Amino acid sequence: MTLPKAYEWKEHEDKIYQSWEDSGMFNPDNLPDGEPYTIALPPPNVTGTLHLGHAVMLAIEDVMIRYQRMQGKKALWIPGTDHAGIATQTKVEKILIKEGIADPRHELGREAFLKRVEEFAAESHDTIVNQAKKMGASLDWSREAYTFDEARSKAVKTVFKMMYEDDLIYKGDRVVNWCPRCKSTLSDDEVEYREEKSKFYYFKYGPVIIGTARPETKFLDKTIIVHPADERYQDMIGKEFDVEWIDGKVAANMIADEAADKDFGSGAMTITPGHSMVDFELAKKHDLPIVKIIDEDGNFTKAAGEFAGKNARESRDEIVARLQEKGLVDRIDEDYVHNLSICYRCDSAIEPLPKIQWFIDVNKKFKHHVSGKEVSLKQLMQEAVKSDDIQIIPDRFNKIYFHWIDNLRDWNISRQIWYGHRVPVWYKGDEIYVGVEEPAGEGWEQDPDTLDTWFSSGLWTFSTLGWPDKTEDYKMFHPTNVLETGYDILFFWVARMILMTTYAVGDVPFKNVYLHGLVRDKDGRKMSKSLDNAIDPLDMIEKYGTDALRLALMVGTTPGNDSRLYEEKIAGYRNFVNKIWNVSRYVLLQEVGDQIKEESLADKWIKSRLADVINKVTADIENYRFSAAAELAYDFLWHEFADWYVEITKFQPNPLLAQEVLETTLKLLHPFVPFVTEVLWQELGKEQMLLISEWPQASEIDRDKKMEKEFALLQDIVIQIRNLRGQYKISYAKQISVYSANNISPQVREIIEKLCKVDFGDKIKDSASTEITNAKYSLTINLGDVIDVVAEQKRLQKEIDKLNGYVIGLEKKLGNESYTGNAPADVVERDKKNLAEKKETLTILRESFEALS
RNA sequence: GGACGAUUAGCUCAGUUGGCUAGAGCGCCUCGUUUACACCGAGGAUGUCGGGGGUUCGAAUCCCUCAUCGUCCACCA
Numbered sequence: 008m009t010l011p012k013a014y015e016w017k018e019h020e021d022k023i024y025q026s027w028e029d030s031g032m033f034n035p036d037n038l039p040d041g042e043p044y045t046i047a048l049p050p051p052n053v054t055g056t057l058h059l060g061h062a063v064m065l066a067i068e069d070v071m072i073r074y075q076r077m078q079g080k081k082a083l084w085i086p087g088t089d090h091a092g093i094a095t096q097t098k099v100e101k102i103l104i105k106e107g108i109a110d111p112r113h114e115l116g117r118e119a120f121l122k123r124v125e126e127f128a129a130e131s132h133d134t135i136v137n138q139a140k141k142m143g144a145s146l147d148w149s150r151e152a153y154t155f156d157e158a159r160s161k162a163v164k165t166v167f168k169m170m171y172e173d174d175l176i177y178k179g180d181r182v183v184n185w186c187p188r189c190k191s192t193l194s195d196d197e198v199e200y201r202e203e204k205s206k207f208y209y210f211k212y213g214p215v216i217i218g219t220a221r222p223e224t225k226f227l228d229k230t231i232i233v234h235p236a237d238e239r240y241q242d243m244i245g246k247e248f249d250v251e252w253i254d255g256k257v258a259a260n261m262i263a264d265e266a267a268d269k270d271f272g273s274g275a276m277t278i279t280p281g282h283s284m285v286d287f288e289l290a291k292k293h294d295l296p297i298v299k300i301i302d303e304d305g306n307f308t309k310a311a312g313e314f315a316g317k318n319a320r321e322s323r324d325e326i327v328a329r330l331q332e333k334g335l336v337d338r339i340d341e342d343y344v345h346n347l348s349i350c351y352r353c354d355s356a357i358e359p360l361p362k363i364q365w366f367i368d369v370n371k372k373f374k375h376h377v378s379g380k381e382v383s384l385k386q387l388m389q390e391a392v393k394s395d396d397i398q399i400i401p402d403r404f405n406k407i408y409f410h411w412i413d414n415l416r417d418w419n420i421s422r423q424i425w426y427g428h429r430v431p432v433w434y435k436g437d438e439i440y441v442g443v444e445e446p447a448g449e450g451w452e453q454d455p456d457t458l459d460t461w462f463s464s465g466l467w468t469f470s471t472l473g474w475p476d477k478t479e480d481y482k483m484f485h486p487t488n489v490l491e492t493g494y495d496i497l498f499f500w501v502a503r504m505i506l507m508t509t510y511a512v513g514d515v516p517f518k519n520v521y522l523h524g525l526v527r528d529k530d531g532r533k534m535s536k537s538l539d540n541a542i543d544p545l546d547m548i549e550k551y552g553t554d555a556l557r558l559a560l561m562v563g564t565t566p567g568n569d570s571r572l573y574e575e576k577i578a579g580y581r582n583f584v585n586k587i588w589n590v591s592r593y594v595l596l597q598e599v600g601d602q603i604k605e606e607s608l609a610d611k612w613i614k615s616r617l618a619d620v621i622n623k624v625t626a627d628i629e630n631y632r633f634s635a636a637a638e639l640a641y642d643f644l645w646h647e648f649a650d651w652y653v654e655i656t657k658f659q660p661n662p663l664l665a666q667e668v669l670e671t672t673l674k675l676l677h678p679f680v681p682f683v684t685e686v687l688w689q690e691l692g693k694e695q696m697l698l699i700s701e702w703p704q705a706s707e708i709d710r711d712k713k714m715e716k717e718f719a720l721l722q723d724i725v726i727q728i729r730n731l732r733g734q735y736k737i738s739y740a741k742q743i744s745v746y747s748a749n750n751i752s753p754q755v756r757e758i759i760e761k762l763c764k765v766d767f768g769d770k771i772k773d774s775a776s777t778e779i780t781n782a783k784y785s786l787t788i789n790l791g792d793v794i795d796v797v798a799e800q801k802r803l804q805k806e807i808d809k810l811n812g813y814v815i816g817l818e819k820k821l822g823n824e825s826y827t828g829n830a831p832a833d834v835v836e837r838d839k840k841n842l843a844e845k846k847e848t849l850t851i852l853r854e855s856f857e858a859l860s
Numbered sequence: 861g862g863a864c865g866a867u868u869a870g871c872u873c874a875g876u877u878g879g880c881u882a883g884a885g886c887g888c889c890u891c892g893u894u895u896a897c898a899c900c901g902a903g904g905a906u907g908u909c910g911g912g913g914g915u916u917c918g919a920a921u922c923c924c925u926c927a928u929c930g931u932c933c934a935c936c937a
Contacts, residue, residue: 593896826917
């Protein structure tokens with residue numbers, strides 16, 4: 008069998024994935040009995056293609072799942088996609104507009120429009136599935152789910168009904184976030200902020216000066232708020248005023264509330280209850296009327312008098328001009344910087360306005376159907392994390408999570424977009440019906456609104472397992488073990504899942520949350536289309552192979568921290584993958600005899616090192632330190648197995664052991680680089696796939712630390728001799744003769760001879776010889792006529808000075824009683840030993856120096 | 861305004877509960893094609909661990925403080 012010199016991933020990856028899929032082993036039903044281990048894949052939005060964020064997610068989760076599968080668990084990784092209501096609808100609208108349909112929703116109508124969305128979603132879905140497979144993700148495709156399919160709809164309606172009956176879902180008339188482009192409301196979390204410079208106006212309003220950035224909302228303002236402790240307004244509080252305003256006289260009054268900031272502007276403000284969240288709360292507190300003056304299209308309502316029907320934002324200048332005419336403009340600040348609220352999906356400016364919407368009450372106490380306790384949803388969310396039933400990694404996100412809950416207001420769950428779960432509420436006259444099934448009888452009309460997409464994804468861990476039916480899957484695989492996702496959707500999704508799951512099934516959705524960071528470009532910028540700095544995972548796979556990409560996305564990253572990706576990094580791991588290939592190729596070329604051979608020093612060493620690496624890699628994966636685990640396996644394969652062990656086996660062969668060590672190393676590497684390891688596993692002639700092989704185990708007994716130390720000293724000597732070659736520029740073509748007064752075993756002697764290209768011989772009386780020494784070895788190296796005596800003396804002097812400084816420092820430390828008295832005995836002992844060694848080395852160096860003069 | 865993170869070699873980053881003379885990859889320099897690999901091998905250079913203070917026998921690691929960059933939350937009308 009001959010393997011090509013370089014690993015050709017394109018020849019293997021698709022075939023290997025196919026063979027994994029054909030084996031059925033991604034499906035836990037086909038795995039041997041074991042403890043269940045579940046991860047629900049965060050479902051990608053069906054808005055197009057996968058990006059690097061998805062690639063990171065797939066890589067990390069695949070590591071966890073493959074590891075657990077090899078540990079003998081019934082490992083289940085559930086795939087799926089998210090219909091992502093607003094995001095998908097926005098995307099399709101953009102496409103249709105490009106196709107020349109100016110107002111898609113109007114021109115097509117609900118049914119035709121939804122058909123187009125569904126076509127697009129189906130296409131995206133196929134692309135996504137394909138990409139996930141390219142990444143090597145060992146997902147159980149037989150259990151694939153969609154947030155908008157039949158089974159998930161049933162779960163959605165069931166939970167809605169439960170919450171409605173518990174009075175947790177209510178219909179309320181409140182100021183909500185309205186996106187005039189999406190023509191829909193948004194939850195508070197779906198609003199983003201963008202800093203913007205704009206004009207800030209100061210107007211004369213009766214006896215006070217008020218400030219505002221939005222004059223067009225101020226038509227009907229008639230309540231002035233000041234701080235109760237503001238001395239300027241003490242005698243005006245509670246009074247009424249006749250104020251000349253935009254559209255004539257207004258009857259205003261002044262009230263005191265701590266919401267007013269004495270130090271901002273004039274300290275007095277008027278409030279607009281209908282078009283500001285904060286003012287709305289204030290208005291409710293003081294029982295003020297709420298009037299809608301701007302409608303869903305951004306136009307003035309009749310309440311705005313002669314301005315009715317005009318676009319509000321566009322009328323701003325006109326309104327200011329009107330006030331100017333009336334002499335009511337005090338001054339205008341041109342450089343006012345404030346945060347404009349924008350829609351997280353389309354960046355349009357949000358228009359807060361009063362609207363009747365469905366809400367989930369997060370503060371109301373209710374009797375929980377499982378525990379029977381009186382709790383609120385907020386309390387459920389807090390309890391799940393506080394009690395440690397859910398562990399967030401890294402744990403600093405706990406604080407962020409709790410802070411979010413503290414600030415959480417009732418969740419607006421209804422949307423006016425079309426692509427989504429219809430609110431399962433039907434009306435007939437004054438009758439209202441809420442249910443999973445459609446109401447019987449004629450004349451029922453369903454609520455036109457759809458549900459927030461996060462309502463359905465909040466049910467993901469259990470809706471994917473067949474809930475509300477108590478299926479075998481649900482019993483076996485819920486709660487899931489880990490929820491792995493980016494920290495950017497902690498609130499959107501993770502928190503909502505905790506809310507929905509603790510409420511609906513009375514259990515946590517997952518035991519651990521692992522949050523990864525964002526993938527940025529080489530300069531630390533977010534990858535985006537507008538910057539044109541986005542890296543397409545598929546391009547990288549094409550260029551460097553999936554295994555390389557996976558490593559590049561995982562190594563050198565820590566949970567919760569952003570990482571940077573660039574091609575050189577991926578190329579580096581491509582090199583490593585090739586190294587795996589080639590060292591395996593070498594091992595495979597060796598004939599494995601069946602004779603039992605006595606183990607060499609190197610054999611014992613590599614076995615001990617392997618045991619150590621097995622333990623550490625296992626511990627690191629168990630503790631979510633994936634980067635560290637991969638690095639350890641990388642380092643072992645390349646810098647211990649290939650660089651030392653395999654080199655030594657070239658003259659002290661033990662092909663059987665070499666192969667065994669290789670096999671185990673392939674197992675350790677498999678979760679990280681599944682493709683190349685599986686290919687090699689098959690080249691090794693294994694019948695069973697590496698995918699379901701058993702994860703290696705080692706105990707401390709398998710380690711021989713004494714042997715490792717001894718071997719390290721041998722390595723040290725080899726490196727020192729190689730160093731000399733470098734220093735004196737002695738080519739490897741030239742043999743050097745060495746002498747040792749100590750007895751060195753033939754095996755060790757051979758290692759030194761072969762690895763350093765030296766010959767052992769008699770002691771040479773030559774001034775140009777040098778001593779190389781450590782705790783175990785002491786060699787005299789004959790440097791013949793290649794040495795420059797003056798240069799060597801200089802070098803030695805430098806080294807002596809350096810070491811001398813170190814020895815003095817160490818002596819001082821050891822002479823300090825507070826140190827020797829307080830530090831642990833073994834630490835002091837180590838220092839003492841170290842000092843003795845260094846002193847010895849110093850003596851030898853000084854002798855060498857003398858010998859040269 | 862509040863919270864959090866980052867600051868370690870030229871670059872990108874590790875560094876678990878404080879403890880061997882602080883590590884890796886890339887890049888750079890020197891040498892080298894020895895029956896796996898030039899996507900390679902052998903070696904080398906480069907760090908007041910952001911600044912200052914403190915705790916400790918001992919600090920990259922813990923505490924205080926300042927600075928710079930970044931993120932999230934809240935939001936002043």
